[in-house]
Amino acid sequence: MVDGPRGVDVAPIRDEDVQAVGEFLHRHLNSRLSGRLWARSALPTWTVDAPNHGFLLRQGDDIVGVYLAFYSERPVADGTGSRKVCNLAAWCVLEEHRAHGVRLVRAMLRQKGYDFVDLSPSGNVVDLNTRLGFEFLDTTSAMVPNVPLPSRRGVRVLTRPTDIERALPEHELAVYxxxxxxxxxxxxxxxxxxxxxxxxxxxxRRKRMPVFATLLHVSDPAVLARAGHAPYRHLLLRHRTLVTLAEHRVAGRPPRLSRPQRAPRRRMYRSPHQTPASSIDYLYSELTCVPW
Known part of the structure; x- marks a missing residue:
């Protein structure tokens, strides 16, 4: 669709645009990810009837701005149906076209019937989201040191896909x-x-150091708490992370050795359906797909 002056057009990101979008994000947003990896990360691994992969700005044949989106259908809080969710993800506009960036936001939010979540807003995006009616999630978090303490008796950590599948109930198996x-x-x-x-x-990453793990989903926080330090030992030994960031709303009560995180990441949402904040999770989003 063409709706802007000076030959800068807004259009949905289609499948055929994804590779070019990946190259743009590699060059202008995060070069640690190759263009091919950006493109692969932009495609969700779950099945969903998505209208697009977000929106882009194009001047002539050149992409000058991108706003990725991830779509999903998630259960409503009372279990009686589902709600459509649009996760606003990587946003990058070339400096000389920065004034057109808000047109990408408007295109995204004009899509009817969605709850919108922004799980990694930064800088001026937070203020813009606030003006557009977004609310903050409670991201009170603990910092847990991933130290190699012995595991408690009777505690196991399963990592093999076949073991994970055997251990999960049907609804968690579908998520896996x-x-x-x-x-x-x-x-x-x-x-x-x-x-x-x-x-x-x-x-x-915190202060450019890739030594942190973040818990995105915990199916039973009470079991996690009874496991003691075994999960954090696993994150140290398997993934070489030194500290785990555990939001209280995700992971429940933090373990004894943890301490509060002073400045946890901000996360925001906007819902036309009065969806409670407790229903917002981090699955089916950029947080699971984009390894920045």
């Missing part, structure tokens, strides 16, 4: 299969006796 090949997601199951907890985590 949707995310098994997602580029940023780590999967393991913590077993405490006869009880299990499915965990999805990812690598995170």
């Amino acid at each position: 299969r949707d995310h098994r090949h997602a580029g940023a997601a780590w999967h393991f199951v913590v077993q405490v006796g006869e009880e299990s907890c499915y965990v999805v985590a990812r690598r995170d």
Whole structure:
């Protein structure tokens, strides 16, 4: 669609645009990810009837701005149906076209019937989102040192895909299969006796140091708590991360050795359906797909 002055057009990102979008994001947003990896990360690993992969700005044949999106259908809080979610992801506009960047936001938000989530807003994006009616999620977090303490008796950490699949109930198994090949997601199951907890985590950076793990999904925080330090030992030894960032709303009560995180990441959402914040999670999003 063409709706702007000076020959700068807004258009949805189609399948045939994804490789060029990946090259643009490699050159102008995060060069640690190759163009091919950006393109692969922009394609969700779950099945969804998505209208696009976000929106782009084009001047002539050149891409001058991109706003990625990830779409999903998620259960409503009372379990009676589903809601459509649009995750606003990587946003990058060339400096000389920065004034057109808000047109990408408007194109995204004009899509009717979606809850919108922005899980990594930064800088001026936070203020813009606030003006557009977004609310903040409670991201109160603990910092857990990943030290190699001995595991408690009766605690196991399962990482083999076949073991994970055998341990999960049907609804968590569906989540695992949707995310098994997602580029940023780590999967393991913590077993405490006869009880299990499915965990999805990812690598995170703070002050450019890629030594942090972030917990994205914890199926049973009570089981995670009873597992003691075994999950964090696993994140140290398997993934070489020194600290785990555990949001209280995701992971529940933090372990004894943790301390509060002073400045946790901001995460925001906007819902026309009055979706409660407790229903917003980090699955089916850029956090599982993009390994920045």
